[in-house]
Amino acid sequence: MTMKRYDGWVKPKPRSGAVSEPAEYKCLVRATLGNKKISTVINHKDVTKFQMAYGNLLRANIDGLKKKDKKAARGRKKTKATQ
C-alpha cells in the first residue's frame, strides 16, 4: 500500500515554474498485489470514513504477527501457579 499527497497534476510540471497553487490537496492511495493494482483519491471530507475502513482492514487482516505481551503474561502466570 502506498499513499502520497496528490494535487491533481498528471503531467510533469512546466519548467517555467508558473504553476498556481492548488486550492486543496488530496491523498492518493495505491495498493498492489502481484500484478493486480487498485488506486483511489481521497478528498478531505472522506478522510475519516476511509480511515475507519482502513483501520478495520488493518486490524482484521494483520493477524500473523507475534503477540508478545499476552504470551509473556501467560508464561508469568503459569510459573506463579507452579510455585
Add this chain to the structure above:
Amino acid sequence: MTYLATWEEFAKAAERLYLSDPIKCRFITKYRHCDGKLCVKVTDDKACFQYRTEHAQDVKKLEKLTGHLMRHMASKEK
C-alpha cells in the same frame, strides 16, 4: 535505505521527512503474512527510512501514524 530500530524513531523521521516536502514524499506499507512481518517505508527519492516489525502491538501505532499523515495529505494547508 536505513532501518530504524524503534517505532518512535521511525515515526519522528517519517513526519520530519514528510513535512520537509509534502508533495514528494510517499509512504509505503507492506505486510507478508507467511513471514509474519510488517514493513513500513517513507521516502522522497532522496532520503529513505524503513522500519520492520514482527509484533502485533505495532499495528495500532501504524494505524495512528497512517491516519495522521493521511489527514494531513488531504488537508487544505500547504
